[in-house]
Amino acid sequence: xTSVLHPKSRKSSVKVELALWVMLLLAVxxxxxxxxxxxxxxxxxxxxxxxxxxxxxxxxxAHGQDPFLTNDKLTLATLVADVMxxxxxxxxxxxxxxxxxxxxxxxxxxxxxxxxxxxxxxxDRPAARAFxxxxxxxxxxxxxxxxxxxxxxxxxxxxxxxxxKSTIDKVVRRxxxxxxxxxxxxxxxxxxxxxxxxxxxxxxxxxxxxxxEAIGGGNLEYQIPAMRNNELGELxxxxxxxxxxxxxxxxxxxxxxxxxxxxQLAHQIQQSLLPKHTPQVEGFSFGALYRxxxxxGGDYYDFLWLxxxxxxxxxxxxxxxxxxxxxxxxxxxxxxxxMAHNFSSPAQVVKELNRLLHSDLKGGMFITVFYxxxxxxxxxxxxxxxxxxxxxxxxxxxxxxxxxxxxxxCLPVGVDKGTLFEKLLQEKKIALTAGDVVVLYTDGxxxxxxxxxxxxxxxxxxxxxxxxxxxxxxGDLMRELDGQLTSFCGDVPQxxxxxxxxxxxx
Amino acid sequence: MSTRKDGTIQVEVRYDEKRNITMVDITGVVDTxxxxxxxxxxxxxxxxxxxKMILNMEKxxxxxxxGWGLFISxxxxxxxxxxxxxLASMTNEVKNxxxxxxxxxxxxxYKSVDDAIDAFGR
Numbered sequence: 214x215t216s217v218l219h220p221k222s223r224k225s226s227v228k229v230e231l232a233l234w235v236m237l238l239l240a241v242x243x244x245x246x247x248x249x250x251x252x253x254x255x256x257x258x259x260x261x262x263x264x265x266x267x268x269x270x271x272x273x274x275a276h277g278q279d280p281f282l283t284n285d286k287l288t289l290a291t292l293v294a295d296v297m298x299x300x301x302x303x304x305x306x307x308x309x310x311x312x313x314x315x316x317x318x319x320x321x322x323x324x325x326x327x328x329x330x331x332x333x334x335x336x337d338r339p340a341a342r343a344f345x346x347x348x349x350x351x352x353x354x355x356x357x358x359x360x361x362x363x364x365x366x367x368x369x370x371x372x373x374x375x376x377x378k379s380t381i382d383k384v385v386r387r388x389x390x391x392x393x394x395x396x397x398x399x400x401x402x403x404x405x406x407x408x409x410x411x412x413x414x415x416x417x418x419x420x421x422x423x424x425x426e427a428i429g430g431g432n433l434e435y436q437i438p439a440m441r442n443n444e445l446g447e448l449x450x451x452x453x454x455x456x457x458x459x460x461x462x463x464x465x466x467x468x469x470x471x472x473x474x475x476x477q478l479a480h481q482i483q484q485s486l487l488p489k490h491t492p493q494v495e496g497f498s499f500g501a502l503y504r505x506x507x508x509x510g511g512d513y514y515d516f517l518w519l520x521x522x523x524x525x526x527x528x529x530x531x532x533x534x535x536x537x538x539x540x541x542x543x544x545x546x547x548x549x550x551x552m553a554h555n556f557s558s559p560a561q562v563v564k565e566l567n568r569l570l571h572s573d574l575k576g577g578m579f580i581t582v583f584y585x586x587x588x589x590x591x592x593x594x595x596x597x598x599x600x601x602x603x604x605x606x607x608x609x610x611x612x613x614x615x616x617x618x619x620x621x622x623c624l625p626v627g628v629d630k631g632t633l634f635e636k637l638l639q640e641k642k643i644a645l646t647a648g649d650v651v652v653l654y655t656d657g658x659x660x661x662x663x664x665x666x667x668x669x670x671x672x673x674x675x676x677x678x679x680x681x682x683x684x685x686x687x688g689d690l691m692r693e694l695d696g697q698l699t700s701f702c703g704d705v706p707q708x709x710x711x712x713x714x715x716x717x718x719x
Numbered sequence: 720m721s722t723r724k725d726g727t728i729q730v731e732v733r734y735d736e737k738r739n740i741t742m743v744d745i746t747g748v749v750d751t752x753x754x755x756x757x758x759x760x761x762x763x764x765x766x767x768x769x770x771k772m773i774l775n776m777e778k779x780x781x782x783x784x785x786g787w788g789l790f791i792s793x794x795x796x797x798x799x800x801x802x803x804x805x806l807a808s809m810t811n812e813v814k815n816x817x818x819x820x821x822x823x824x825x826x827x828x829y830k831s832v833d834d835a836i837d838a839f840g841r
Contacts, residue, residue: 532784577792600820622821
């Protein structure tokens, strides 16, 4: 969590970490390379010193043979002194076959027994050999030994030259020192350089980080400045594109949210236009159902009290669905309410509605309307249907169904300016008796579909009414019908708006 | 109970250039969704000034109110240009709604496409 909350401290640590790793790698590389180089150098120098020592030893052996045989100590001393003139020559001595020193650069050793360095043995081959040992004072020494051979067969003595390795060590040490100094300077410079380089390289990342912080803060306008055409540059371009897409997506989401809210509002408005309660009338009971396929619908139902005894009942269906249908429905509702109070005849109300709406309706829009007036005291039901599904009457006396429609059918409201419409529109009146049930509905009820793509149909509605004819209240019947429609459709989404009214005579 | 097909539509257009009649073979359902597709095709025909149309409804299983609205609108537009639309070979389900809406008073319908062609010839 800390690193997430403190991105800046994490960034600087990356910088230093990267620089240190680079330096460590460089330092190890330099050290390994130097070590190998100096080891080679040391070997080469050792070989050179050994070769030179051997040449000198052979020189002493060649020139010292005769003086050795004649016991010419002066010549032998001169030979030894000559050899000792060479730099790094620690000692030079000639011993006889008994191991006694015959000539030496140190005169006090002459005549004494030669003490071999530890690990050295008398020479038993005619060739020269080099043997490295550690001198208590002078350090590492290469002892070059060569036997003195008489007439090519018998060994009469040995020549030993001691060449110090300190010069080689000194050269190698100096080289180490120089390399270390150069490496230190180089690494220091490299460290600074790499910090600068890493800072420069990380700058685009810091720009990206700034961008992420800006977007995280809600600033979707933020665009990262143009960068070099490399991987980070590509990342910046992708990032900027992503920001633009994010902005567009956010705007789309906001727009959708706005539309959703408006639709919710429209839904609330439409709900408020529908009756809050069904009428409470002695001798009758009512049930009502409204379900829009979308947020708002083009179906409509209403109860309108015209006077104390007369109740206007309307069910209408605007062609299409959604917002255009809902808008037309709200206009038609206002007009119908106005007309219903001006004219007592249902046919007259529908005619007036058609006359008013026809001029406003364009593009083939129309409304099917079923409008009836129920006379409470006389128990009569007077109705007119303009292209609407016929209402269904369950005649309790005869125990059969009757469709209350228009024969011949009439056009819906809005398609004809008047003459034809008014000629076709009829008004009919029926008397209701106890137990009668009238169902007014829109095609959303009969065309409700199940998963097998079967429609509920008029037959479904009739079967339902037969099954529930004993129900005493229309409200209960409607709840049952709603449940039956829901279970019939199952998971199939509602395709059309549904509106229905049930009227039952007690 | 009646059944109806899935909510898809196919529209094919044939021309009888000699009689200047356009025949539109519709297959599927004409509901709120597919009406938009059909509207586009028919509007394109109107732009080509094809004002005499026969809609072959033989393979149409359902027409919603939005679909009927489209036909009424098309009727007005073609008649403005002395043309007409005629419906041919409606299935019983479609014909029932056509009758309920009393559209037989506005739109001429025929049992077959040939009858509709003959009617244009008269």
